[in-house]
Amino acid sequence: GAVVSQHPSWVICKSGTSVKIECRSLDFQATTMFWYRQFPKQSLMLMATSNEGSKATYEQGVEKDKFLINHASLTLSTLTVTSAHPEDSSFYICSVPWGQSSTDTQYFGPGTRLTVL
Amino acid sequence: QKEVEQDPGPLSVPEGAIVSLNCTYSNSAFQYFMWYRQYSRKGPELLMYTYSSGNKEDGRFTAQVDKSSKYISLFIRDSQPSDSATYLCATATGGGNKLTFGTGTQLKVEL
Numbered sequence: 001g002a003v004v005s006q007h008p009s010w011v012i013c014k015s016g017t018s019v020k021i022e023c024r025s026l027d028f029q030a031t032t033m034f035w036y037r038q039f040p041k042q043s044l045m046l047m048a049t050s051n052e053g054s055k056a057t058y059e060q061g062v063e064k065d066k067f068l069i070n071h072a073s074l075t076l077s078t079l080t081v082t083s084a085h086p087e088d089s090s091f092y093i094c095s096v097p098w099g100q101s102s103t104d105t106q107y108f109g110p111g112t113r114l115t116v117l
Numbered sequence: 118q119k120e121v122e123q124d125p126g127p128l129s130v131p132e133g134a135i136v137s138l139n140c141t142y143s144n145s146a147f148q149y150f151m152w153y154r155q156y157s158r159k160g161p162e163l164l165m166y167t168y169s170s171g172n173k174e175d176g177r178f179t180a181q182v183d184k185s186s187k188y189i190s191l192f193i194r195d196s197q198p199s200d201s202a203t204y205l206c207a208t209a210t211g212g213g214n215k216l217t218f219g220t221g222t223q224l225k226v227e228l
Contacts, residue, residue: 044205106216
């Protein structure tokens, strides 16, 4: 399967600042990556689909101007949380689709814990 | 009604027990079924992947899919304390990439 890394693994920031999270596919070129958010004791919620060379597709209710996604290359996607507030504190996880049809399964990164003070 | 329903637990079993984890789903278009294991503060790890109905076995893990009743199961034999984690079922139609997750079942295997 695909190997996915994320950086940083944990970040603490002040309210109003912006935070950038990187997601890298280490052994697989990914034209698509996914970004999820997970609150404590809850399941993963898809935020957006990151597309290499084009705009990201956001799920309903996710503010695209607040969560900026850039799929810079076939191995790197970044999520920037702009003007972060305490309610944005969450566990952010990216994934890479992998399989014979490239749509069947997803491999996840280790996640980034964001704490906004 | 959620598209994928899963009992959140927690489920506590003694070491060596057989564990049964289950999910139900409502969308008959789902064709792909997965089980992920997630340790605390870590990303989900793919355990089992099944296409359509049937069984799939991998070591101590067996995944079952019954599309007629829209029911998916994961069995863990000879459970170990290291199996203590949250188990998430996930489904996909196959063509759209998007995964729909259950809420996850928290499992604790005690010595």
